[in-house]
Amino acid sequence: MASPQQSYSVAEERSGHCAAMDQHCLYVWGGYVTIEENEVYLAKDEIWVYDSECGLWKVHFTDGxxxxxxxxxxxxxxxxxxxxFGGYDDKGYSNQLYYMDLHSGSGVFTWKHVKNFQGKPPTPRDKLSCWTYKDWLIYFGGYGCRRHSELGDxxxxxxASWEEQMFWGWNNDIHVFDTEKQAWIQPEVKSTPPQPRAAHSCAILGNKGYVFGGRVLQTRMNDLHFLNLDTWVWSGGxxxxGVKPRGRSWHTLTPIGEEHLFLFGGLSAESVPLSE
Incomplete structure (x- = not known):
């Protein structure tokens, strides 16, 4: 039976959501809206789909x-x-991985929780980034929590909460989920990685994963780095x-063709939305 759906001219407003493209459709999930200065998380059983060929939004109700x-x-x-992967709700930070098959043929969108995997997943976090390369999901950075035994460079x-031995902060580690082997891998990264950060942007050109900007404490950065996804070697800054973009967070970095990246928007160091 086909999943219930409704058509709209625009999607429901939100912030802090996920958006990812598959073929000619954009899939949007999660996020929150602010109601009377309170952040209200949006329905977990909805997936919004924008068909770029017909210019129409549809909302589907999911199960699983x-x-x-x-x-x-x-x-x-x-x-x-x-x-x-990951995220934040009223209970704290997550390091759980979920997926749905977008082309099951049944017309039903069904979530599956990845529980049976090899290796060790990243520590709980949100505001991280992901490159897709070969059959890999490659995650970088984010803000989250770690136990005392998990601290490192x-x-x-x-x-920190010394009583609970729990620490909060920014990450700059690399974790790979191999979707074919259902395994978490932490590759040996060579050279010096970028400074730990969250709310940065990422994009991929060829075998290079690029990172721009992001936030640490009240600082919003404007540095550009790339990671060779075959050798795991970071470039320096x-x-x-030309005109160097100012520091920002919550912006987007989008590949245009094979040689260009398009940087847009974000929040400035003064938390002002940018339209550059």
């Missing part, structure tokens, strides 16, 4: 192992599936000629 309603999750499409501590 529903993810909790969250913001700051990381969404990516790979091999006809939409994957959702790839984590910049922001706050890339020198930018």
């Amino acid at each position: 192992d529903l993810p909790p309603s969250m913001s700051g999750s990381c969404g990516a499409c790979l091999n006809g599936k939409l994957y959702i 790839c984590f910049d501590v922001h706050d 890339i020198q930018i000629t």
Whole structure:
């Protein structure tokens, strides 16, 4: 039986959501709206789909192992599936991975919770980024929590509860989920990675995963880096000629063709929305 759906000219307003493209359709899930200064998480059983060929939004109601309603999750499409990792809700940060088959043929969107996997997943976090390469989901950065035994050079501590031995802060580690082997892998990264950060942007050109900007404490950065996804070697900060974009967070970085990246929007150091 086909999933219930309704058509709209525009999608329901939201922030902190996931958006990922598969073929000619954009899939949007999660996020929150602000009602009377309160953040209200949006329905976890809805997936909004924008068909770029007909210019129409549709909302589908989903079933299966529903993810909790969250913001700051990381969404990516790979091999006809939409994957959702991490995020934040009233209970804290998540490190759970969910996916749905976008082309099952049944007309029903069904979530599946990835529980049977090999390896160790990333620590709980939100506002991270993801590159898709080969059969891999490659995650970088984000803000989240770690136990005392999990601290290391790839984590910049922001706050701590010594009684609970729990720490909150920014990450700059790399974690790979191999969708064919159903395994988490943490590759040995060579050279110095970018500073830990969250709410940055990422994009991929060829075998290079690019990172721009993001936030640590009250600082919003404007540095550009790339990671060779075959050798796991980070570049240093890339020198930018011309008019260098100012520091920002919550912006987008989109590949245009094979040689260009399109940077747009975000929040400035003064938390002012940008339209550059």
